[in-house]
Amino acid sequence: MATTPHDLIEITDLSFGYVPDRLILRDISLRIPRGQVVALMGGSGCGKTTVLRLIGGQLKPTRGTLRVAGQDIHALDAAGLYAMRRRMGMLFQFGALFTDLTVFENIAFEMREHTDLPQDAIRDLVLMKLHAVGLRGAADLMPAELSGGMARRVALARAVALDPMLVMYDEPFAGLDPISLGVIGRLIRRSNDALGATSLIVTHDVQQSLAIVDYVYLMAEGRIVAAGTPDEMRNSREPFVYQFIHGAIDGPVGFHYPATAYAAALGLGHA
Amino acid sequence: MRELFGGSIAAVSAFVLGAVTRIGAASLFCLRVLARSMTSFARPRLLVREVYFAGALSLVIIMVSGLFVGMVLGMQGYETLQTYGSEEKLGVLVALSLVRELGPVVAALLFASRAGSAITAEIGLMKATEQLAAMEMMAVDPVARVVAPRFWAGVVSMPLLAALFSALGIVGAYLVGVRLLGVDSGAFWSQMQAAVDFKQDILNGVLKSFMFGFGIAAVATFEGYAAPPTAEGVSRATTRTVVNSSLLVLALDLVLTGFMLQLWSE
Numbered sequence: 001m002a003t004t005p006h007d008l009i010e011i012t013d014l015s016f017g018y019v020p021d022r023l024i025l026r027d028i029s030l031r032i033p034r035g036q037v038v039a040l041m042g043g044s045g046c047g048k049t050t051v052l053r054l055i056g057g058q059l060k061p062t063r064g065t066l067r068v069a070g071q072d073i074h075a076l077d078a079a080g081l082y083a084m085r086r087r088m089g090m091l092f093q094f095g096a097l098f099t100d101l102t103v104f105e106n107i108a109f110e111m112r113e114h115t116d117l118p119q120d121a122i123r124d125l126v127l128m129k130l131h132a133v134g135l136r137g138a139a140d141l142m143p144a145e146l147s148g149g150m151a152r153r154v155a156l157a158r159a160v161a162l163d164p165m166l167v168m169y170d171e172p173f174a175g176l177d178p179i180s181l182g183v184i185g186r187l188i189r190r191s192n193d194a195l196g197a198t199s200l201i202v203t204h205d206v207q208q209s210l211a212i213v214d215y216v217y218l219m220a221e222g223r224i225v226a227a228g229t230p231d232e233m234r235n236s237r238e239p240f241v242y243q244f245i246h247g248a249i250d251g252p253v254g255f256h257y258p259a260t261a262y263a264a265a266l267g268l269g270h271a
Numbered sequence: 272m273r274e275l276f277g278g279s280i281a282a283v284s285a286f287v288l289g290a291v292t293r294i295g296a297a298s299l300f301c302l303r304v305l306a307r308s309m310t311s312f313a314r315p316r317l318l319v320r321e322v323y324f325a326g327a328l329s330l331v332i333i334m335v336s337g338l339f340v341g342m343v344l345g346m347q348g349y350e351t352l353q354t355y356g357s358e359e360k361l362g363v364l365v366a367l368s369l370v371r372e373l374g375p376v377v378a379a380l381l382f383a384s385r386a387g388s389a390i391t392a393e394i395g396l397m398k399a400t401e402q403l404a405a406m407e408m409m410a411v412d413p414v415a416r417v418v419a420p421r422f423w424a425g426v427v428s429m430p431l432l433a434a435l436f437s438a439l440g441i442v443g444a445y446l447v448g449v450r451l452l453g454v455d456s457g458a459f460w461s462q463m464q465a466a467v468d469f470k471q472d473i474l475n476g477v478l479k480s481f482m483f484g485f486g487i488a489a490v491a492t493f494e495g496y497a498a499p500p501t502a503e504g505v506s507r508a509t510t511r512t513v514v515n516s517s518l519l520v521l522a523l524d525l526v527l528t529g530f531m532l533q534l535w536s537e
Contacts, residue, residue, distance in 0.1 A: 007519075049377055055406075056408050058404065058407060058408070082410040083410070085407075085410040088408045090405070090408045092401045092405055093401070094400065094401070096400060096401035096404065096405035097402075098397075098402055098405075098406075099397075099400070099402070109409065109411075110409045110411075113409065113410075113411050113416075114409075114410065131316070155382065180532050223446075260419065
């Protein structure tokens with residue numbers, strides 16, 4: 001895929017492993033255009049979240065390059081990386097709300113840390129963000145008092161608190177009831193369009209993500225194995241894509257974890 | 272036999288190597304905390320909040336323990352001193368024991384158990400629930416925002432708690448020695464006043480407890496920050512904080528006492 005100035009994220013031939021000879025990601029290349037909502041899908045443990053950590057500069061790639069807004073993330077010094085992170089927002093899988101702060105203070109956290117906004121302005125901004133996710137009335141609650149869906153909405157409001165250019169979502173649909181699923185999906189799409197941001201969703205929730213994203217990358221065993229629009233993915237006949245999108249039990253991904261022959265394991269003879 | 276011997280050497284070597292590596296990592300972490308400490312001083316509200324959690328919430332256990340240790344010391348001291356007809360020296364015995372040794376050491380051991388373990392558990396759980404990672408992604412350094420205020424809160428709280436422990440211990444000894452066992456009140460206080468030296472006894476006690484606070488805070492914050500982000504990891508880190516910081520306090524006490532006695536004799 002060719003790089004264009006419209007791409008906010010450009011990842012080229014990127015490999016990563018905590019130990020160099022045991023790679024988790026292998027030769028990944030992908031482009032995420034500005035303004036789009038893109039899903040990075042794949043089974044559990046295929047390396048999706050690692051891609052987010054690489055984009056956020058929390059990990060360094062073993063090989064390859066990763067550019068955000070034209071800047072090589074891993075060539076930045078600490079100050080440059082922190083400056084870049086101020087333009088990013090991230091929703092963690094279980095919210096990662098600060099448990100010692102109220103909902104209000106969680107949203108206000110980044111504003112207080114990075115801006116000199118007066119107290120009144122911070123108050124108004126926080127209430128606007130909370131209103132957008134329907135939780136203005138929960139401003140004074142502690143995170144422990146929130147349901148899973150509410151916590152995810154607060155985390156979303158916190159992720160977009162400073163109107164970032166890029167918002168990353170790590171499994172935003174995990175563990176939510178059907179109503180909360182729909183709410184979070186709509187909020188992701190709406191906030192992306194309202195802010196003019198770019199969003200990258202790491203998920204294995206097929207139906208919910210295909211309903212809101214512009215483009216999909218499908219990962220398996222540390223590689224990008226397919227890419228396309230939601231319609232292209234739904235209509236694909238490629239065996240792995242078909243199995244993943246339709247949730248088929250058998251296919252390229254076998255039901256059984258590799259093991260010795262069943263009969264031999266039970267002592268019933270040799271396979 | 273040779274294999275057994277070789278295996279033992281290998282196991283001891285691995286243990287020593289692991290311990291030295293961990294001490295090195297803890298020292299580097301400590302330097303990082305010191306380098307990132309300006310936030311704590313520039314934003315005193317962060318520090319005050321942590322002093323409340325580490326120091327103020329430890330007051331009950333420290334004060335009650337100090338009172339009881341003082342009462343027991345008064346009882347035991349009276350029993351021994353009356354053998355020599357020197358029970359009026361009880362104030363001196365109690366004050367010197369508490370101010371020089373028992374106050375800083377016992378208060379530090381209690382502080383390690385009460386506040387050190389809480390600091391480790393809190394930082395470890397923040398790591399396990401990705402709160403520290405979230406902070407990093409918000410371009411906020413968790414060492415400056417979370418660790419440094421807790422570290423300095425430990426350093427600041429420890430001497431104050433040790434002083435309170437000693438003070439309550441003396442009150443406890445007074446209650447038992449003077450009020451219960453009949454030691455002369457004037458002798459109890461005046462001999463104590465004459466024998467306790469501000470520089471050699473009180474100041475050295477404060478210096479000791481300051482060093483203990485530094486050690487406990489360093490161990491507690493490091494163990495929390497380096498804890499594996501799992502329930503088991505945090506649990507083990509909390510236990511390590513109590514064990515390691517208690518041992519560190521005892522070792523530091525031996526070294527500091529040696530230094531101080533040497534300085535006094537010169």
